[in-house]
Amino acid sequence: MMTPVQQVVMAIIQITVLVSIILLIVPLMTFAERKVIGYIQVRLGATRQAGGIRGFAAGINKLSWAMGRIPILSFFRGLPVFAADGLKLLLKEDIVPDRADRFVFVIAPVICMIPAFATFAVICFYPGTLFTFPTTFPIIGGLPFTGFLTDINVGLLYIMAVGSIGVYGIVLGGWASNSKYPLLGGLRSAAQIISYEIPLSLSLLVAVVLSGTLNFRELSLYLAGVPMVTAAGEIVQMPLIAAIPLFFGFFFYITCGFAETNRVPFDLAEAETELVSGFHTEYSGMKFAWFMLAEYANMMAVSAIAAGFFLGGHYLLPFGLQRFVPDSIPFLAQPSLLFFFGKVFFLLFTFLWVRATLPRYRYDQLMSVGWKWLIPVTLVNLVIAATIRLIF
Amino acid sequence: MFKNEELEINLGPQHPSTHGVLRVKLRLDGETIVKCTPIVGYLHRGVEKICENKTFFQGQVWTDRMDYVAAVSNNLGWAESVEKLFGIHVPRRAHYVRTMMTELNRISSHLLWLGTHALDIGAMTVFLYAFREREQILDCFESFCGARLTTTAFRIGGLREDIPPGFIKQVQAFQDRFLDCIDEYETLLTENRIWKRRTIGIAPINADECIAFGVTGPVLRAAGVKYDVRKAFPYAAYAEMNFEIPTRTEADTYARYLVRLEEFRQSHHIIQQCIDGLPEGNVMAKIPKVLKSEVNEIYHPIEAPKGELGYYLVGEKGGQNPYRFHVRGPSFVNLQALPQMTEGRLLADVIAAIGTLDVVLGEVDR
Amino acid sequence: MSILKKLLPLDIASGMKLTGKYFGRNFLQANRSKKHIHITVEYPETPISIAPRFRGRLQMLRDEQGEIKCVCCLACEKICPTQVITISKGKKEGRKTPFPTRYDFEMERCIFCEFCVESCGFDSIILNHQFELAAYNREDFSIGMEGQFQDMFRVSPVGQHSISSTKNPDSPDYT
Amino acid sequence: MPITKVWIEEGCIVCNACEAECPDVFHVTADSCHIKADARIDGQEDENRSSKSVLQNGLQSSLETSIIAAAVACPVNVIQYEQIISQIPIEPPKIEVEVAIEVITSVVPMVAETEPALAKVQSVISETITSAPKPRITEVWIDEGCIVCNACEAECPEVFHVTADSCHIKADVRLDGKENENRFEKSKIKQVLGESLVEKIISAAAGCPVDVIKYGVFGDVPKIEKKLDAVHDHSPDAVRSFVWDIAAAPNRVVVMPKTIPLPSLRTFLAEQEAQKIADEAKWQKQLADYEINKTKALGENKEPPKAPVRPAPKKDDNDMIAPVPASADAPELLYLREKLGASVQEIFQQSGELVCQVAPEAILEALVLCKDDPALKFEMLVDETATHYPVADEFKFSIVYHLTSLSRQRRLRLRILIPENYDVESAVSVYPGANWLEREVFDMFGIRFKNHPDLRRILCPDDWEGYPLRKEYPTLGLGQREIDFREDRSGVLMRLSLEKAGNLNINLKKPEAN
Structure with a gap:
C-alpha cells in the first residue's frame, strides 16, 4: 500500500500528465479541424506560418513545403499553426463589454472549463499498470503508474454529475454578455442540455444494466467481452446477444454526445449563421480560448466514454467481439493504450466529419428530436438490454 | 400572471447570413417572429443617376456592379435594352454567344446561391463544392472577356471580340462534369433528413401572393406559376432554344431548392445547344461610333437568375446618354415578400427565407 | 418501409460517404501530385494561369524606335467611365504627332473595363496581366509616365508573380 | 473668317473626335468619316476624301469655330479647310x-x-x-x-x-x-x-x-x-505632393435638359408634319435661288450654276432602324380606350410595346380594370417608376406602370403625367407589390402617393435632403465633399510649378490639409 505522501505525489504526477495530454490534444484538434474540414472541402487547410523570408518561420515553411510532396505526411503541414493559435489567443486583447456583468462574465468560461477537465478523473485509459517507476526515484520509487487517475466505483455517476455542470458556463456567459444574440444562444443551450441529458443517461444506462457496475474500468472490460471474476467468485462474461442494445446504444449515445458538446448538427447555441456566434459572441482572447478548451475537452470526454463503453475499450474489437480473437495472437489479443486512443481519435475525427457534412437543426426541431424521438428509442433500447440481462 | 415582453433585434446590417448589408428589424416573442421589417439602402450608390450622366457605352460598367454575382445577365439586359431603344439588329452568332454566357452566369449565380444557402442552414461543404464549379465558370468568363466578376462582357450591337480559340473546349470540359457535380450536391442535401426538415414547409408564399407582390423568378416558379421571361418574351437566342421551365407547387424553401437544381440542368442543356448550334458569322452589328437616340421609352425585361430584371430607358432626341434609366431589380421586388414569408415563424426561418429569396444587396440598393 | 427508411439514417450515411471519399482521396494523395484533387492553389509558390484576355493594370506601349505610341487623341480620356485618365498634350522635337507631357492613370478608381484600350486607335495602351495591384500608400495608386515605381511602362515591383513569365513587359513588342 | 470648304485627307483613323467637336458637319460611321449632307451645298454625303466639299453659305461663318476646333482636335491632322483670311489678323x-x-x-x-x-x-x-x-x-x-x-x-x-x-x-x-x-x-x-x-x-x-x-x-x-x-525628364526622387490642378477641374454646374423626351404618337406626327413642310420650303427656296442665279448668270454670259438636286433621305449602312411610334392596333389598347373613354389620353405602340396614357385621376380605375377585367388580366405589376421633365409646362413628372399578364404573356405600359405637388392615388390597394416601388419613387422624386400604407424613404436615409433623381439635383451630391478627380496625383504639375518657382526664386510652400 502507498503512504498518503506517495499517493499525493503520484496523483500530482498523473494529473500533470493527463492535463498536459488534454492541453496538447485540444490545440491539435483545432489544427485537425482545419485540415480535416479543408480536405473534405477539396482545399488544403493550414499549410504555413506567417513570417519573414528569413528565420525560423521561413525554415518551417520550407520544411513543410518539402513535406507536401509526401502523401499522408503532407496532412501535417502547417502543424505549428496550433502553437501559433494558442499564442495568438493568449496575447489577444481581452475585451469585456461595457454593461456586462463583469464577475459572471469572467467566471463563465471557468465554469465551462473545469467540469470538462474534471471528467477525465475517472476515465480509464488503460486497465492496469503502464509502467513501474525505477526504485532509484525518490518517494515514488518502485510504484506502478496506472492508466487511470482514480478507480472509484461510482465513476459513471461522477461523469454524469460533473458533465451537466458545464452548461452553466454557457448559460451564464450568454446572460452576462448583456447582448441579445448571446442571450438567445445561452437560453438555447440551456434548453438543449436539459433535453439531451435524459437520452444521454438512458443510453449510458444500457451499459450499466448489462454490466451491473458503475466503475469505468470494470464496465469497459466487461463490455469488451472479457471474462471477469465477480465478488462472489463467479466468472461472468457478456453474452454475445448483448451486442445488439450496445450497438444501438452507441449511436444514441454519440448523437446525444454531439448535442451535449454543441457540435453540428446541434450547434444551436453558437449557430454561426443565425446567432452570429451565440453565447461567445462577446468573448475574446483567453476567455474565448477557455470556451474552446472546454468544447474540445468535452468532445474528448465523450469520445473516450463512447470508446470505453461501446467500442470495446482497450481491446481491439468492439461490442464483445473480442472473444473471437484467439489469445495466442500476441498483440491484438491484449489490451493496449493504442487501441483506446485509436478509437478516441476516430471518434474525434467523426465529430469533424459530421460537422463538414450535415446541416443544422432548427431549435424546435432539435427539441422534438430529443423528446419525441431519442427518449422513446433509448428507453426501448434500455428495456431490451434489461431483458437480455434478465434472461442471459 | 406572466409578463410578456417582446425583444427587438437587428439582423444585420453586419450579419453573416444577410448576404450583404441587409438589415432586418425583428420583433421576437421568444424565438417567434412577431414583426419583420426589412430595411434596405445601405449600399445605395445611385446607379440610375450615374448612368443618366454617362453615355450609353459607358453605362454598361455600372450594371456589372448591381447584381455582382450575375454581371453577365445585367450586361445582357443593358445591351439588349439599348439595342431595343435604337433598333439595332444584332448578328445571330452574337446572340448565341450571349445566350451561352448568360446561361453560364445563371449556373454560377445559382451555385453561389446554393453554397451560401446551404451554409446558412449549416451545411458547410456544399459551399466549397459549389464554388469549385463556379471557379471553372469564372475561368471561362476570364478567357472570354478578361474579367471574372465585373465582366462588362458584351457591347452594344454584339460582342467586343469573337470567342477566343479553345473557349468552346473549355466550356465543354465544364459541361462534361457538371451533371455529376449536381449529383454530389443532391447527395449531400436533397435526401438529407435535416435539410428536409429545415426547408420543407419553411417560408411559404403561394402563387397568388407571389403575383400580388410582383415576385418573379424561381420563387414564383416554385409556387406553380409557369412564367419565365425566356419563354414568355424571348430575347437573345432563347426563341431557338429547346428547354423546359421547371415548376413545383409546394411553394416552400425545398421546392425552390429543387426548382433551382432543375434550372441547373436546363441551363446545362441550353449551353450544350449553343455549343452545338453556334452559327458562323460576325459578332458585331454596324453601329455608329456615337449613339444618338430618338425620343423613345422602352422597358426590356430579361430573366436574370433572381427573376425578372427590367431596364426602363428613356431616350432624348440626339441624346448620347439616357434621359432616364431605371432598374427593376428582381431582388428588390422579391425582398418585399420577406415579412409575408417569415412572420409568425422562428428566427432560424428568417435565415432560410433570406437565403431562399436569393437577394443580392447590390441590386436591391443599386 | 418508410418507417425503416426513417429509422435508418441512410441519407446521412450517403452524405458521409461522399465527404469521406473526398477526405480519403486528399489524404492519400500528395498535395503537389500531378492530379490535384483540391482546388486551392498555393499561390506565390505555385504559378497560376492567366487568360490571354485578362484585364489588369493599364500600361503604355512604345513602338520599335522606343517612342511613346500615344498621340493624345484623348479618346481614352473621353470614354473612361470613371475618369481615371488625364492627358496633357505637348510637342516634342522631331515628332509630327502630339506627344503626351502628362499621362496620369489613377488606379484606385479604375474599374478595369478596358474601354480605353478599345477606343485607342493607335494600340498605344494595353491592360497588362498584372493582378497584384496592392500598394502601401494611396499616392502609389496614381501612375504616371515618370516615377520610380509608378511608371506606366513598367510593372510595379509588387506584382512580380502576376506577369506571365514568357513575355517580357519591358520589350516594345509586348502585347 | 468664314470657312468655305472642308475635306478629309487620307489617314483618318475614325476616332470620332471631330464629331464630338462639331456634330453639325462631321458624321463618323463605323469605318469612315463623312461631311454631312446638310452642311454641304451639293447635299450629298460620301466619304469625301480629298474632294473638297463646299459648305452651305449660311453655315460658313457660324460653324467656323467648331470646325477649327475639330481640325485641331483631330489626332492625325487630316481635317483640312479653306478659310477666307483677312490681311491683318489682330488689332485695328x-x-x-x-x-x-x-x-x-x-x-x-x-x-x-x-x-x-x-x-x-x-x-x-x-x-x-x-x-x-x-x-x-x-x-x-x-x-x-x-x-x-x-x-x-x-x-x-x-x-x-x-x-x-x-x-x-x-x-x-x-x-x-x-x-x-x-x-x-x-x-x-x-x-x-x-x-x-x-x-x-x-x-x-x-x-x-x-x-x-x-x-x-x-x-x-x-x-x-x-x-x-x-521639361519631361526629371529625376525620380522629385518632390511629390498634392497640388490641385484647378484649371483642369471639370465644371460641376448642373446642365438642365432642354427638351421634353416624352414619346408620343401625336407629337411625333406633328413633328414629322412640320419637318416635311420645312423641307419643302427649303427646297422651294433652293429652286428659287437657282432660278435667280441662272438668270443672273445668263445675263452676264457666265456659265449657269448646277441645277440643285433634292437631297435623298439619309441612308446609313448601319444595322439600325430607329423605332418610331405607331398607331395602336393591339386589342388591349383598343379595349382600354373603349372602356375608359375620355380618360384615355393617348394610345400608341413603339418598339413593340403598348403604351396607354391615361388621365392621372383615372389611374386607379385603369389599374383595377387592367387587373380584373377578363379580357386584360394583367395580374402583375412588375415596375413602377417616374421621370422628371423640368422643361415641360403642363406637367412635371410622368409615372409609368409596367404591367404583365402572366396568363396571356402580354405587357402594357400605363402612363400618367402629373404636375408638381400632385398626389397620385397609390396602387398598393390593387397591387400590393407597388409598396416599395412607390416608396422608391417618393424617395427619388418626392412624388407623394395618396393612401399609401407606409410612405417613407427607402434607399436614402430618412433625413436626406432633396430628391436625387430630379434633374436639378447635381451629380455631385448635396453636401458632399468636393473631390477633384483630376487632381495632380502623379505630381507632374507640382513638379512643374516647383521647378518654375525655383527658377523664379520663389519658395512655394506645400499646401497643408485642413
Whole structure:
C-alpha cells in the first residue's frame, strides 16, 4: 500500500500528465479541424506560418513545403499553426463589454472549463499498470503508474454529475454578455442540455444494466467481452446477444454526445449563421480560448466514454467481439493504450466529419428530436438490454 | 400572471447570413417572429443617376456592379435594352454567344446561391463544392472577356471580340462534369433528413401572393406559376432554344431548392445547344461610333437568375446618354415578400427565407 | 418501409460517404501530385494561369524606335467611365504627332473595363496581366509616365508573380 | 473668317473626335468619316476624301469655330479647310493712333500746341505704325482662374501686382490710370511702356501656371519659349505632393435638359408634319435661288450654276432602324380606350410595346380594370417608376406602370403625367407589390402617393435632403465633399510649378490639409 505522501505525489504526477495530454490534444484538434474540414472541402487547410523570408518561420515553411510532396505526411503541414493559435489567443486583447456583468462574465468560461477537465478523473485509459517507476526515484520509487487517475466505483455517476455542470458556463456567459444574440444562444443551450441529458443517461444506462457496475474500468472490460471474476467468485462474461442494445446504444449515445458538446448538427447555441456566434459572441482572447478548451475537452470526454463503453475499450474489437480473437495472437489479443486512443481519435475525427457534412437543426426541431424521438428509442433500447440481462 | 415582453433585434446590417448589408428589424416573442421589417439602402450608390450622366457605352460598367454575382445577365439586359431603344439588329452568332454566357452566369449565380444557402442552414461543404464549379465558370468568363466578376462582357450591337480559340473546349470540359457535380450536391442535401426538415414547409408564399407582390423568378416558379421571361418574351437566342421551365407547387424553401437544381440542368442543356448550334458569322452589328437616340421609352425585361430584371430607358432626341434609366431589380421586388414569408415563424426561418429569396444587396440598393 | 427508411439514417450515411471519399482521396494523395484533387492553389509558390484576355493594370506601349505610341487623341480620356485618365498634350522635337507631357492613370478608381484600350486607335495602351495591384500608400495608386515605381511602362515591383513569365513587359513588342 | 470648304485627307483613323467637336458637319460611321449632307451645298454625303466639299453659305461663318476646333482636335491632322483670311489678323490700327496721339500730347505738350507740329507728329506715328517692325503690347488682361501664384509679379513687377487674393495690372502702366482686378476688361497699356515691356510681359504670360494672362500684341510676337513645357525628364526622387490642378477641374454646374423626351404618337406626327413642310420650303427656296442665279448668270454670259438636286433621305449602312411610334392596333389598347373613354389620353405602340396614357385621376380605375377585367388580366405589376421633365409646362413628372399578364404573356405600359405637388392615388390597394416601388419613387422624386400604407424613404436615409433623381439635383451630391478627380496625383504639375518657382526664386510652400 502507498503512504498518503506517495499517493499525493503520484496523483500530482498523473494529473500533470493527463492535463498536459488534454492541453496538447485540444490545440491539435483545432489544427485537425482545419485540415480535416479543408480536405473534405477539396482545399488544403493550414499549410504555413506567417513570417519573414528569413528565420525560423521561413525554415518551417520550407520544411513543410518539402513535406507536401509526401502523401499522408503532407496532412501535417502547417502543424505549428496550433502553437501559433494558442499564442495568438493568449496575447489577444481581452475585451469585456461595457454593461456586462463583469464577475459572471469572467467566471463563465471557468465554469465551462473545469467540469470538462474534471471528467477525465475517472476515465480509464488503460486497465492496469503502464509502467513501474525505477526504485532509484525518490518517494515514488518502485510504484506502478496506472492508466487511470482514480478507480472509484461510482465513476459513471461522477461523469454524469460533473458533465451537466458545464452548461452553466454557457448559460451564464450568454446572460452576462448583456447582448441579445448571446442571450438567445445561452437560453438555447440551456434548453438543449436539459433535453439531451435524459437520452444521454438512458443510453449510458444500457451499459450499466448489462454490466451491473458503475466503475469505468470494470464496465469497459466487461463490455469488451472479457471474462471477469465477480465478488462472489463467479466468472461472468457478456453474452454475445448483448451486442445488439450496445450497438444501438452507441449511436444514441454519440448523437446525444454531439448535442451535449454543441457540435453540428446541434450547434444551436453558437449557430454561426443565425446567432452570429451565440453565447461567445462577446468573448475574446483567453476567455474565448477557455470556451474552446472546454468544447474540445468535452468532445474528448465523450469520445473516450463512447470508446470505453461501446467500442470495446482497450481491446481491439468492439461490442464483445473480442472473444473471437484467439489469445495466442500476441498483440491484438491484449489490451493496449493504442487501441483506446485509436478509437478516441476516430471518434474525434467523426465529430469533424459530421460537422463538414450535415446541416443544422432548427431549435424546435432539435427539441422534438430529443423528446419525441431519442427518449422513446433509448428507453426501448434500455428495456431490451434489461431483458437480455434478465434472461442471459 | 406572466409578463410578456417582446425583444427587438437587428439582423444585420453586419450579419453573416444577410448576404450583404441587409438589415432586418425583428420583433421576437421568444424565438417567434412577431414583426419583420426589412430595411434596405445601405449600399445605395445611385446607379440610375450615374448612368443618366454617362453615355450609353459607358453605362454598361455600372450594371456589372448591381447584381455582382450575375454581371453577365445585367450586361445582357443593358445591351439588349439599348439595342431595343435604337433598333439595332444584332448578328445571330452574337446572340448565341450571349445566350451561352448568360446561361453560364445563371449556373454560377445559382451555385453561389446554393453554397451560401446551404451554409446558412449549416451545411458547410456544399459551399466549397459549389464554388469549385463556379471557379471553372469564372475561368471561362476570364478567357472570354478578361474579367471574372465585373465582366462588362458584351457591347452594344454584339460582342467586343469573337470567342477566343479553345473557349468552346473549355466550356465543354465544364459541361462534361457538371451533371455529376449536381449529383454530389443532391447527395449531400436533397435526401438529407435535416435539410428536409429545415426547408420543407419553411417560408411559404403561394402563387397568388407571389403575383400580388410582383415576385418573379424561381420563387414564383416554385409556387406553380409557369412564367419565365425566356419563354414568355424571348430575347437573345432563347426563341431557338429547346428547354423546359421547371415548376413545383409546394411553394416552400425545398421546392425552390429543387426548382433551382432543375434550372441547373436546363441551363446545362441550353449551353450544350449553343455549343452545338453556334452559327458562323460576325459578332458585331454596324453601329455608329456615337449613339444618338430618338425620343423613345422602352422597358426590356430579361430573366436574370433572381427573376425578372427590367431596364426602363428613356431616350432624348440626339441624346448620347439616357434621359432616364431605371432598374427593376428582381431582388428588390422579391425582398418585399420577406415579412409575408417569415412572420409568425422562428428566427432560424428568417435565415432560410433570406437565403431562399436569393437577394443580392447590390441590386436591391443599386 | 418508410418507417425503416426513417429509422435508418441512410441519407446521412450517403452524405458521409461522399465527404469521406473526398477526405480519403486528399489524404492519400500528395498535395503537389500531378492530379490535384483540391482546388486551392498555393499561390506565390505555385504559378497560376492567366487568360490571354485578362484585364489588369493599364500600361503604355512604345513602338520599335522606343517612342511613346500615344498621340493624345484623348479618346481614352473621353470614354473612361470613371475618369481615371488625364492627358496633357505637348510637342516634342522631331515628332509630327502630339506627344503626351502628362499621362496620369489613377488606379484606385479604375474599374478595369478596358474601354480605353478599345477606343485607342493607335494600340498605344494595353491592360497588362498584372493582378497584384496592392500598394502601401494611396499616392502609389496614381501612375504616371515618370516615377520610380509608378511608371506606366513598367510593372510595379509588387506584382512580380502576376506577369506571365514568357513575355517580357519591358520589350516594345509586348502585347 | 468664314470657312468655305472642308475635306478629309487620307489617314483618318475614325476616332470620332471631330464629331464630338462639331456634330453639325462631321458624321463618323463605323469605318469612315463623312461631311454631312446638310452642311454641304451639293447635299450629298460620301466619304469625301480629298474632294473638297463646299459648305452651305449660311453655315460658313457660324460653324467656323467648331470646325477649327475639330481640325485641331483631330489626332492625325487630316481635317483640312479653306478659310477666307483677312490681311491683318489682330488689332485695328486706329486705336494705336489714338493712343499714340495721347502719349505724344502728354509727353511733349509743347509740340502739340501748334497744329502743323501735331500733323507732323501724326504722320510720324502713322508711319511707325504701318511700317513698325517692333512689336508692342497694347493691352493686358487676366482671365478667370488666376491662382494668385505670384509668378507674374516675379517676372514683370512693372506691370503686375499680386495682392492677397487677386492679381492686378498696375495703375501706372495703364492708360486710364486705375488699378483694379481687371478681369475680362482689357486694360490698355501706355504706349511708351508698350515697347519696353514686351519681353517681360510675354515671359510672364508664358510663366503663368494656369495660362490666364492674356495680351494683345501689335506686330510680330517675339518667340519666347515656354521653358516649362520642354521639361519631361526629371529625376525620380522629385518632390511629390498634392497640388490641385484647378484649371483642369471639370465644371460641376448642373446642365438642365432642354427638351421634353416624352414619346408620343401625336407629337411625333406633328413633328414629322412640320419637318416635311420645312423641307419643302427649303427646297422651294433652293429652286428659287437657282432660278435667280441662272438668270443672273445668263445675263452676264457666265456659265449657269448646277441645277440643285433634292437631297435623298439619309441612308446609313448601319444595322439600325430607329423605332418610331405607331398607331395602336393591339386589342388591349383598343379595349382600354373603349372602356375608359375620355380618360384615355393617348394610345400608341413603339418598339413593340403598348403604351396607354391615361388621365392621372383615372389611374386607379385603369389599374383595377387592367387587373380584373377578363379580357386584360394583367395580374402583375412588375415596375413602377417616374421621370422628371423640368422643361415641360403642363406637367412635371410622368409615372409609368409596367404591367404583365402572366396568363396571356402580354405587357402594357400605363402612363400618367402629373404636375408638381400632385398626389397620385397609390396602387398598393390593387397591387400590393407597388409598396416599395412607390416608396422608391417618393424617395427619388418626392412624388407623394395618396393612401399609401407606409410612405417613407427607402434607399436614402430618412433625413436626406432633396430628391436625387430630379434633374436639378447635381451629380455631385448635396453636401458632399468636393473631390477633384483630376487632381495632380502623379505630381507632374507640382513638379512643374516647383521647378518654375525655383527658377523664379520663389519658395512655394506645400499646401497643408485642413
